Amino acid sequence: MRLENKIALVTGASGGLGGGICRAFAQQGADCVVAYHSKRSAAEETAATVKSYGRRALLCQADISQESEVKSMVQQALDTFGRLDILVANAGLGICKPLMQTSLEDFEQLIRVNLIGTYLTVRHGAEPMLQQRAGKVITMSSVHGLGGSHWACLYEATKAGIANFTRGAAFDLAEYNIQINAIAPGAVPVPNDPPPDPDSELHQAWINYTPCGRFGTPADVAAGAVYLASSDSDWVTGQVLSIDGGITAGPLIPSFIHYGPKPKM
Template sequence: MKISIFDLSGKVALVTGGSKGIGFGMARSLGRHGAQVVIASRGADAGKAAVEKLNGEGIKAFYVAADVTNKEEVDDLVETIVNRCGSLDILVNNAGMNIRKPLVEVEESDWDQVLSVNLKGIFLVGQAAAKQMMKQKYGKIINISSIFGSVGMAFQTSYAASKGGINQLTRVWADELAPYNITVNAIAPGYIRTPMTAGWLDDAERYQNIVNATMQKRVGELSDLDGPVVFLASDASAYVTGQILHVDGGWTAK
């Protein structure tokens, strides 16, 4: 039985980069709480496969191909959703990437690629969604940041810069969009085990270094993000905006 304050029935949720990993996990969580889910990504095969999985679980979902760094495609994405569903109520602004290199080895192209996807993409999708939400006088924008938007770590030059930028965008947008009954918050995960990170985390020394820096002495699982994303997407968070919610087992508090 759903608790009404967390019920997302009748809401339309867009999850960028929602075909795999954290994005897919969040899409599934929103769908399980009643939202109709739209997955957007560049990879059509992965996007359609993700939608098929969600549909198989009884979740209403469909896929739209879009490159978040392309304004025309982003605008078309939002228009497609509104034409098909009538509204866009929730945005999980998740699409992102990383290139880990020492500072002196970061190429200009590396910087441009990471900042384009992680920051320009967040901006373009957030802007397009905000225009629709302002018309509705309602909306929930959830930007996906990282612990590295708040703390430093070697080899994260472009990634950390992009995530720090996301944190500031979140605060600015929250102030600007509050009069339209739109909340804007960010989720900043720590290390989360996904199919993409599993191999990286299987390195025993690396894993031990991570858990030693984490109060709960473990890495996160996709299920650890279920509650935070549903909370911020639902009426339970009606008086919460401009916040960076760290879901990191205590990493940033240590």
């Protein structure tokens, strides 16, 4: 097993991507800190899945935008498991609106969760790794952090920020033998963000534009996370791994605004 007896902390573990990452880590032999914000029942399901593979799971509630709660989350992990080998800063927020319908509050909320939350998670989650002189850190960007499209400029700004934060942090962490990389998922339907109606033009447009010809799954993203969390990636740091079915292989990220009603500006 590629992660045998490793200790992993995954934020946003009550969601589809975070839950899928915990499942894959447990399958590969890791114990997991299942961190969540508000969806306890979903987090409990993730923890139960981890345990079903014979691994240990610790439920931990935290608001990643609050430094005191992030510090407490990391300390709980250390108190329970004694160390931290893998950190996945997966928790995030999506707000997609046309620019002229957005507010300062929208942008501040995205910055607080996506950018500051990622920073706090990495800043304090990497702390025990410094003493260990070893660790794997994974952040969660997006294909929307690699280019622009309709209705997502604020979200895209934060996801682009995560990508460049990751690149810069790689320089600071490398001397401690800590690798940090980002994942940029494409269209991966999850329970709180389901796919378009299969009979809709929008659904077919996504399928046609994606070279692999299908939507992604949490397992697709989790497979990339396992690679970045394992010793296979020891000479990989500061990179953004697009897991998107090939959608960013072309010159532009597609914009499907014409497949739905256009909001009034």
